[in-house]
Amino acid sequence: MTALATRIRRVGLPRLFVHLSVLLIVIIWLVPTLGILVTSIRDRDQITTSGWWTAFSNSAQTAAVRLAEPSAQRQEGASYVITGNVFEEGAPGTVRAFGVRVQEPAAFKAGETADLGDGEALTVNGDGSYVHSSTTPFEGNRGQRVYLTVATPPEFTMENYQTVVNAEGLGQSFINSLTVTIPATVIPILIAAFAAYALSWMEFPGRTIIIATVIGLIVVPLQMSLIPLLRLYNEISILFGVPSKTYAGIWLAHTAFGMPLAIYLLRNYIAGLPKEIIESARVDGASDFEIFMKIVLPLSFPALASFAIFQFLWVWNDLLVAIVFLGASRDQLVLTGALNALLGSRGGNWEILTASAFITIIVPLLVFFALQRYLVRGLLAGSVKGG
Incomplete structure (x- = not known):
């Protein structure tokens, strides 16, 4: 604190005020310009879900996917199991949480087993792999709808x-x-x-x-x-x-x-x-x-x-x-x-x-x-x- 006071006395309050004012003006002009530059090279989907100041960190997005159809089930002992991956091949991302209701898209953490009732259970891991099991055979023509909170790595492109x-x-x-x-x-x-x-x-x-x-x-x-x-x-x-x-x-x-x-x-x-x-x-x-x-x-x-x-x-x-x-x-x-x-x-x-x-x-x-x-x-x- 003493060193700061000594420096202020050496520089002088008027000059210090001028320096701080110039620094503030520079920041006010620089921040929007930096925001335009970063946004211009970001992926379109990431722009709509997070601000430019988060461009260099993982961004969280909520997505809805359907699991494999009941025709893909197989019997393992007394249970019927459907396995697969919620990500398309080669797609980046990490599952942070999942849910089966649109009102609660992050009801369960990744890797946690969710009890869906009537003997059904669902586990979605961080890498996107899932295990959907049931004590009775799966019926119907459509798979279970699941809501995911996915963390995607920063993606930059010159296509814009x-x-x-x-x-x-x-x-x-x-x-x-x-x-x-x-x-x-x-x-x-x-x-x-x-x-x-x-x-x-x-x-x-x-x-x-x-x-x-x-x-x-x-x-x-x-x-x-x-x-x-x-x-x-x-x-x-x-x-x-x-x-x-x-x-x-x-x-x-x-x-x-x-x-x-x-x-x-x-x-x-x-x-x-x-x-x-x-x-x-x-x-x-x-x-x-x-x-x-x-x-x-x-x-x-x-x-x-x-x-x-x-x-x-x-x-x-x-x-x-x-x-x-x-x-x-x-x-x-x-x-x-x-x-x-x-x-x-x-x-x-x-x-x-x-x-x-x-x-x-x-x-x-x-x-x-x-x-x-x-x-x-x-x-x-x-x-x-x-x-």
Whole structure:
């Protein structure tokens, strides 16, 4: 306890609170993701009977089976006996308990002899073998119904992903999402970087008004500008006689929606770069384009990476803009649209939905982990250096 108190005093309560808060946020985000991953590779039957957190231990399931028919009986001394196994050949599992009434499926433990009355007895062992005996011959055409509590070992499979990619058509939707997201991330970064440099280091009339306008556009809701932008786009398509549902249209839409934040973020970062470097380059005769390409752009990589993460996540997870500007046809449907369709057609198949969901989040996770070291640096620099 003393060591803990000493450590708290050394770290400080404010920093300790920050560390615990970050740890809590990480856990809140990590647990659902881990649950989706584990569920996506589990067997369908085990998903319906137990939670994902029990995936690495035996899961208990209740099943009803019928024993062998009376025609399989044989006489042993004064008793008539039916033997067999409740499991199909090669099926995994261990019987924990059994019963002969649906109200009491676990009335007897495995290996225990159950007295069924009228001289009948039943023993079901853990390996599934059973002995059904009676002092009188068995009659009828159907065997005794028995209810079992079976512990099955964890079972994992990649068939869920094979089904999703091959049978559900998500492979094409995956390609469509990449086709939309990559250009819709690169284009606004390129344009915003040039604009941010101009607003930071070039003097021209109306620069302050443009900066204020960019900041104001950040708070404009997407839904407010979606319909006017769509009408303008359709009028241009009709005027030039080009198809309205094209990738170029959705690239321009995402560029327009992401541009204000990109310019704001990059402008704050670029404006905070050392003034001496820019002035030295100008003294050496470098043009604004050379300064931007050889000095500003390499130094601004943390800010570029920060915005790239946000823009990529936004475009990849988008459904509304994709449906409006690209359509919902099978050959143009993005991954979020395909997953939304699965919710309607395969809403009860959790193994399909979780596999689809993990395919959806795997690419953003890779992008985030590849660029995350630049994220905090770019955001903090942009927030404290702006002028």
